[in-house]
Amino acid sequence: MTGPRVLIAYATKYGTTKKIAEEIQGVLTDKGIESDLINVMETGKMGTYDAVILGSPVYMGKMLVEAREFCKYFRHNMTDTWLAIFVNGISCCTPGNVDTAPLFAAIDEMHEYVRPDMKAAFSGAFNPTGLSETDAQIAGMVRPPVGDFRDHEAIRDWAEDLALAIFMRMP
Secondary structure, three states: OOOOEEEEEEOOOOOHHHHHHHHHHHHHHHOOOEEEEEEHHHOOOOOOOOEEEEEEEEEOOEEOHHHHHHHHHOOOOOOOOEEEEEEEEOOOOOOOOOOOHHHHHHHHHHHHOOOOOEEEEEEOEEOOOOOOHHHHHHHHHHOOOOEEOOOHHHHHHHHHHHHHHHHHHOO
8 A cells, every 4th residue: 555645736936835845745755645746837637646735925915826726727626635725925924923814814715616624824935136027016015024934843843734634534
């Protein structure tokens, strides 16, 4: 008998979400869980997976459109598949602000299409170098804190919780 097979699909603009997805994949691999790590823009067909983990940054209060479209397009494939969604953003990164409610609200907007079994919200990273013109304009108005605010211990802890939940689903 083989172990569980997991799809880790992510949407990303500047790479932070992909790095979080890779960190999650590393923990799952250490726990003996095989996974495919794929950008949602490259997901043509969804194979047979025991679980799906979806990651997206949150911009302007919403998951990236690619992640939302992934949920919409593959909702029938995920009806009976265990699903976890994680998001990250800089909205909860300002000094003294750890309010992840807006990030969780972005996940909850997906309930029209999918119902995640687990969800998580992480602080993200922001580097103004290399932003698109539109994102640079938005950053100029919002003035997000610059830096990498990811809590790697929290990410790994959640990934371990994922591994346990996935194994508990196995027959």
